Amino acid sequence: MKTVVLALVLINLVCNNAFIQSDLTVQIDSGKIKGNITPINSNQSCFTFLGIPYAQPPVRNFRFYRPVQPTKWTGIRQATTTPKLCYHSIADSSTSTKSEDCLYLNIYVPANQSSNNPLPVLVWLHGDSPSSMNTELFNGQAFAVTGKLIVVTFDFRQGVLGYLTGTDTMGRSIITPNLGILDQVMALQWIQKNIANFGGNPRRVTLAGTSTGAFSIGLQFLNSTQQHGLYQRIALVSGSPLMPRMYYSNLNATNKSMQQFLKKSHCSVQTTAKSILSCLRNLPIANILSVQSSLTPSTYDNMFKAVIDGNIIQTDPVVALNNNQFNRQVQVMASVANPVSGSSSGxxxxxxxxxxxxxxxxxxxxxxxxxxxxxxxxxxxxxxxxxxxxxxxxxxxxxxxxxxxSTLKKFAAQGISSNPVSNNPVVWPKYNSNTGNYxxxxxxxxxxxxxxxxxxxxxxxxxxxxxxxxxxxxxxxxxxxxxxx
Known part of the structure; x- marks a missing residue:
């Protein structure tokens, strides 16, 4: 009897949603998808749509290639299984949950939304660490329901697969630089085109990230000519575009890491760009990860990282900040947690x-x-x-x-006063460079x-x-x- 009552409640919640069909299907650009519904408590549930492709799998000839629009499908695609994650840039033992085929989104939607009230959207960018709230650990169900918003998580290429590049004898890049950031841009474009079909408001998108995810957001925010309108707010959590040793200042600076990787991978350095790419695309993924691990002892000593390429990342973040070169229409929030002290024994x-x-x-x-x-x-x-x-x-x-x-002092003119904790009468003053209120x-x-x-x-x-x-x-x-x- 309890099962019947629960089923009736869930059906009623589905029928109250004007965006998602009663059979939990949604029409997106590539075709139809079908999700799940998960009870959160006695009167709240969440629609979940897992493993939605925002690009074609970056494998075989698409390895070390810029992201490509996903292939359309006929019929209904099941969006009920958590996708595998992208490989990290540092050594990680849990490779069984990871794959090169990893460019997918997960979307969490409160089940009781109204067609007259499209919901704000929170897009989460994880950091480059097995423990940094990645898409596997960050389940947006409860957050979506309690916050009355749509939560989107997605993965993107990291480490060698996302940032290996270098120049040939003519100074031209052998591999398109910043593939990981290009993945992020394509995911944000996908959200703009499709999120309204889930009941989201594409004009109320907050892009949030932690650690290297926050760095990536800040870097893109300061180079937003190709990203106008993809988000209206950013939240930098324990990270900023000025994090040290996180990017190369120009393409020539990437040559050392490219040459070291090629040498350890037994791919010839003294050959054409076409031959180098052919060798790299034929390497077993285990070999790539092994060489990457030997060259990258930690996240903050990473040889494979973003580069100021003059295209997707046009300007050094220090220069961009000093020149007030950022979109003043985007609101900025930042936070930092107290550091974890590690072992209790010291x-x-x-x-x-x-x-x-x-x-x-x-x-x-x-x-x-x-x-x-x-x-x-x-x-x-x-x-x-x-x-x-x-x-x-x-x-x-x-x-x-x-x-x-340092970043916030440059953004100070964009500060806003508000009360972020609604059940507590604390006024959060506008940030300025003199008082540094937080x-x-x-x-x-x-x-x-x-x-x-x-x-x-x-x-x-x-x-x-x-x-x-x-x-x-x-x-x-x-x-x-x-x-x-």
Whole structure:
């Protein structure tokens, strides 16, 4: 009897939806798809449409090729199975859930929407990490129902498959640069063309992402000439377009990574672009992942990343921000979480030093010593827990907080005042570069100013000067450090 009652409730919810047919089918550009309905609680349910192709599978001759519009189909395509994910740019043991055939969207729609009220749309870009809220981990059902919006997640090529490129002897790119970003643009174009068929409002799209996903959003936002109208708001979560060591400044800078990859893959470097592509497209995927893993120890030491190519990414983000080169019609929100300290047992002092040496191996001794001094709690220098906490803050400040604050200062004129926590009477002031007001989201939200101001000043003001010191000053400083040690 309970089953019958539940079935009646679900049928009623389906019939109340003016966009989705009672048999859970939706007409999109490529053909008809059929989804599922999932009960969230006793009176709320969610339509789910999984594994919708927004491009043709990037395999065989489409490997290392720009995304191609999906093939149309006849009949009804089942959209009820979670698609496989794209391979990450760093080593990941869970390859059984991944595939090159991965350019798919998942759409989550509240079941009780009205035809007179198209819903806002949240598009989620995951970060480049097995644990960064990727499309497998980010299930938008509850979020869609409680937020009364449509949630869209999708995957895109990363690492070698998404960003390997280089130039030939004529300075021409062998592989189209920034394939991963081109995937993202095609997915956003698909959403604009089709989301109204699910009851979404294509003029109320928020593009949100975390970590490297936020970096990618910011990079595209500052180069939006080809993306006008694809979104109206962006939300940068623990990331920004100024994250360090995340992109190449020009195509020539990609040649070293291309040559190293070709050499390790046993593809000849001294040949034509056509021959190189043929070799790469015939490599087993296991070989590609193995070579990638050997060349990419971590996300923030990644050889295969975006490049300022003069096309999809036309301008360096630093230059674009300094020139106020961004779409002022797009609203910007940003957030950063407190860093996770890792192991509860902490790390020994020597591990702390080793991590600094690895992360800042490209800097001079004086610069590295300044970081060590700034992030050492001299009252607890030998405390493993304190060393772990300080290292976590160092990563967060250097990679996320300081670049994000610098970005927001440029966006300050676009700040808006609002009350994002509707059940709490906290007014979130408009952000400006003087006060740096921000809202701490907690059980009792509160407004503060200038997050981690002293550390942000270290990275945004002191660090650039420190790393540009004349060589003679560095020699004197190094002598002093060695003499006083």
């Amino acid at each position: 790390i020994q002092r020597q591990q702390f030093i080793t991590q600094l040496d690895w992360l800042f191996s490209y800097t001079n001794l004086v610069a590295r010593s300044a970081i060590e001094n700034r992030y050492t709690d001299w009252n607890n220098e030998s405390s493993p827990v304190t060393n772990q906490q300080q290292l976590s803050y160092l990563y967060s400040d250097y990679i996320v907080t300081a670049p994000l604050v 809202l701490k989201v907690a059980l009792a939200p509160q407004v503060y100013s200038s997050p981690r101001a002293n550390y942000v000043a270290f990275w945004n003001q002191f660090w650039p000067q420190l790393t540009k010191q004349p060589k003679w000053r560095l020699i004197i400083a190094q002598f002093y450090l060695q003499f006083s040690a």
